[in-house]
Amino acid sequence: MLGQLIKHEFRATARRMLPALGVLALLGLLANLSFRILDSGFGGTPLRILLVLFIIAFFIGMIVAWVMALVMMISRFYRNLLGDEGYLMFTLPTNTHALIWSKLIVSTVWFIATALLIFLLMMLTGANLARMNGEDLAGIFHSMGEGLEFLRTLGVTNGSLILLGLEFVAAVVVTSLTTCLQFYAAMGLGQMSDNHKGLWSVLAFVGLSFAFQFLGTTVFAGLTGTDTMNVVIANLEELMQTAPGIVRAINAGIGSTMLLELIHGVILYLITSLTLSKKLNLA
Amino acid sequence: MSAILECRGLTKNFGRVCALDAVDLSIEPGRVVGLLGPNGSGKTTLIKLANGLLTPSAGELLIAGEKPGPASKAIISYLPDRNFLPDWMSARQMLDFFEDFYPDFRRDKATEMLGRLGIEETIRFGQMSKGTKEKAQLILVMSREAGLYLLDEPIGGVDPATRDFILDTIIRNYNPSASVVISTHLIADVENVLDEVIFINSGRIVVHSSVDEIREAQGKSVDAYFREVFKC
Numbered sequence: 484m485l486g487q488l489i490k491h492e493f494r495a496t497a498r499r500m501l502p503a504l505g506v507l508a509l510l511g512l513l514a515n516l517s518f519r520i521l522d523s524g525f526g527g528t529p530l531r532i533l534l535v536l537f538i539i540a541f542f543i544g545m546i547v548a549w550v551m552a553l554v555m556m557i558s559r560f561y562r563n564l565l566g567d568e569g570y571l572m573f574t575l576p577t578n579t580h581a582l583i584w585s586k587l588i589v590s591t592v593w594f595i596a597t598a599l600l601i602f603l604l605m606m607l608t609g610a611n612l613a614r615m616n617g618e619d620l621a622g623i624f625h626s627m628g629e630g631l632e633f634l635r636t637l638g639v640t641n642g643s644l645i646l647l648g649l650e651f652v653a654a655v656v657v658t659s660l661t662t663c664l665q666f667y668a669a670m671g672l673g674q675m676s677d678n679h680k681g682l683w684s685v686l687a688f689v690g691l692s693f694a695f696q697f698l699g700t701t702v703f704a705g706l707t708g709t710d711t712m713n714v715v716i717a718n719l720e721e722l723m724q725t726a727p728g729i730v731r732a733i734n735a736g737i738g739s740t741m742l743l744e745l746i747h748g749v750i751l752y753l754i755t756s757l758t759l760s761k762k763l764n765l766a
Numbered sequence: 767m768s769a770i771l772e773c774r775g776l777t778k779n780f781g782r783v784c785a786l787d788a789v790d791l792s793i794e795p796g797r798v799v800g801l802l803g804p805n806g807s808g809k810t811t812l813i814k815l816a817n818g819l820l821t822p823s824a825g826e827l828l829i830a831g832e833k834p835g836p837a838s839k840a841i842i843s844y845l846p847d848r849n850f851l852p853d854w855m856s857a858r859q860m861l862d863f864f865e866d867f868y869p870d871f872r873r874d875k876a877t878e879m880l881g882r883l884g885i886e887e888t889i890r891f892g893q894m895s896k897g898t899k900e901k902a903q904l905i906l907v908m909s910r911e912a913g914l915y916l917l918d919e920p921i922g923g924v925d926p927a928t929r930d931f932i933l934d935t936i937i938r939n940y941n942p943s944a945s946v947v948i949s950t951h952l953i954a955d956v957e958n959v960l961d962e963v964i965f966i967n968s969g970r971i972v973v974h975s976s977v978d979e980i981r982e983a984q985g986k987s988v989d990a991y992f993r994e995v996f997k998c
Contacts, residue, residue, distance in 0.1 A: 487866045498854065563852075570850040574817050575867050576840035677780045765819045 484577040488585035493592075495563070496555055500593050503551050504600055507544045511604035514541035515611045522615045545601050552597045556590035557666050561684075565674045569765050579760040583667065583752070591659040598655070637726035643734060650737040657744050664751035665691060671758030680766065691754075695747060768831060770795045770914050770945045771816060775825030778811050778969075785811040787969040788825065793945055795913070798937075800956055800988070801949040803966035804996055809949040810847055812966070813918045817844050830913060840868075843912035847919040847949075849899055853892030857885055857902065864906050876909035879935070897928045904932055908939040915946040921955055929955055953989040963988055965995055 517534035520526060526534075564572055564582060572582060610620055634644070669691055673684025706712045722728035773791040777784070786808045793799055801809050814820045815827050818834030829838035851860055857880055864871045880887070883901055885894070894902060904920060917936065921929045929952075937959050940946050948956055963980065965973035972995060973980075977988055984991050 484867070491863060491866070494859070495852065495854070567846075567848050567850055568852055570817075570819065570844075570846040570848065573819055574839050574842065574844050576836045577867075578836055761821060763819060763821060765814065 484575075485581045485584060488575075488577065488581055489588055492559070492585045492589040496559060496589055496593060499555060500552065500596070503548055504596065507541075507548045507600060508604065510537065510541040510544040511600075511607065513537045515608055518608070518611055518615065541604075545604075548597050548601065552590075552593045555593065556586075556663055557670075559590070560586050560663075560667055561670055564759070565670060565680070565765065573763065573765065579756050583755055583759070586667070587660055587663050590663050591656060594659045594662075595655065634726060634730075639727045639730050643727065643730045646734055647730065647737070650734060650741065654737055654741050654744075657741050657748060661744050661748040661751065664748055664755060668751040668754040668758070671755045675758060675762045675764050677764065691751070699743075769793060769828075770830055771947070772828045772831075773812075773825065774828075776812075776815065776822055776827050777824040778808075778815060778820060779823045785969050786815070789969070789971055791964070791971055791974065793947065795945050796943055797961045798940075798946045798959055799948070800953070800960040800963040801947050801966065802951065802953055802963055802988075802992055804951055807966045808969040809966055810918055811969075813844075813916050813947070813949055816916055817842060840870075841913035843868075843907045843910040843915045845904060845907045845915075845917045845920055847922065849891075849903070851891045851899075851903060853890065855891050856887065857889055857891075858887035860891065860902070860906060861887070864909070868910055870911040871906075872909045872911065875939070876905050879905045879909070879939075897924050900924055900928065901931060901935075904935055908935055911941045911944075913941070913944050915940055915944060916949075917947065918949045920948060921950060921952055933959055953992045954987075957988045960988070965992065967996065 514537050517537045521531060521534050562568060564586070575582075610623070613623055614620060631644070635641070666688065669688035670684045672687035672691075673680050673682075676683040719732055722732040769792040771791070771793040773789045776786055776789040776791070778786040789808075789812065801812065803809050811820065815822055816829060816834065818839065827834065830841060832838050855863070861873055861876055861880075864876070865873050877887075880902065883898070883905075885898060885902060891899065891902070900920075904917075907915065907917070915936075920932050920936065924932065933956065936946065936948070948960070950956055957977070960977050962976045963973065964971055973991075975983075980986075980988055980991050984994075986994075
């Protein structure tokens with residue numbers, strides 16, 4: 484049933500996100516073309532103004548694509564589950580977990596797709612600008628390879644670099660899921676109210692953000708100065724003496740941050756699933 | 767025969783307002799039941815509770831012996847009192863959706879009914895008129911071989927011709943071994959298709975009887991009896 488929900492969620496969201504990402508890609512290509520034409524000195528003032536506008540539109544487009552992915556994530560949950568469409572979705576022969584996960588997975592895929600497209604377009608722009616400055620693209624990759632080789636000579640293993648890459652990917656996924664859940668949990672709490680569900684959702688969002696920040700700060704303050712914390716700091720200082728140690732420290736840093744984010748996400752997921760399964764209150 | 771829908775002391779409060787007050791009710795399979803009451807009497811609340819869209823404040827509600835959940839939702843075919851389909855969905859996508867989620871959905875039946883109404887599969891829900899939307903939703907709901915049909919105000923706010931079409935569609939297409947609950951306050955229109963009626967007022971069941979018993983005991987139609995019971 485989850486597979487079917489994901490299929491229909493993609494069908495509902497792709498009609499907005501695919502054209503948006505397509506337009507962004509087009510703007511990226513136009514912006515790069517504009518850089519080239521401007522660099523060549525071709526054309527008069529009107530054309531040059533138009534080319535500059537293309538470049539500005541590309542940078543605005545990147546922000547708009549992000550905002551759109553975020554708004555899509557929020558509006559799909561609110562309209563499809565807590566609005567009139569919820570009368571269909573919550574009467575499907577499936578459980579609340581499948582409904583939540585279908586939204587989480589599809590939103591995360593769009594976040595990652597947007598991030599990947601922006602990354603690729605930025606890389607393209609970087610390479611384009613580098614070539615315009617007379618730098619050879621092959622030379623840039625060669626320098627990057629040399630940098631990696633240098634790290635290896637310092638004792639940094641391929642394994643720790645691969646682990647770093649995997650941790651980065653996992654961190655992106657976990658952060659995306661937790662971001663969605665922060666909104667979902669707030670809307671789940673807000674819908675419990677009989678009136679002003681939207682307003683209560685906003686208040687719940689602010690309340691949850693404050694509660695988690697307060698909790699985090701309190702725990703950190705409580706640990707500061709303890710023996711455990713002193714040992715951790717001493718170990719980190721020792722690790723930072725060598726290149727492999729620095730990579731290991733980064734590994735450990737991302738890993739522990741991700742673990743905390745995961746706990747944060749689990750709490751938010753529980754709030755979302757409990758409010759929607761035990762306290763559902765469709766208007 | 768075990769009840770398809772059973773309520774025991776079912777209570778639902780919205781803040782200080784009591785929408786359902788300790789309702790005890792049992793509906794047997796194979797019956798067409800009118801859930802009749804004035805606006806705000808608790809009809810929609812009862813149906814939403816049966817669908818798991820609301821949670822009871824007290825008491826319990828069972829569908830074929832089970833609390834509302836995926837198992838009960840698999841046997842209930844529900845028509846809400848509002849448009850529940852997204853505007854962007856085409857008729858074909860609606861059929862895909864129902865076919866994907868309900869194993870008891872008869873696509874051929876739905877396609878045939880949509881075709882008879884001249885609703886093309888490419889037309890989007892948002893492009894349909896109000897009456898056509900009501901018909902399209904009803905066709906989807908009645909094309910399931912469900913165990914219990916819960917129809918909330920299916921004839922409210924539509925013209926008399928559409929009303930006839932809707933009632934005809936319900937009676938021609940429901941699974942004969944299933945029960946149909948029709949919530950409405952337009953009694954005269956539905957009276958002839960009902961086996962039994964439930965009068966609900968201020969969250970309480972005031973009458974639960976077969977249509978024949980009312981006609982025999984009261985010597986009047988259900989509509990006339992309803993007007994007498996709910997006289998302002």
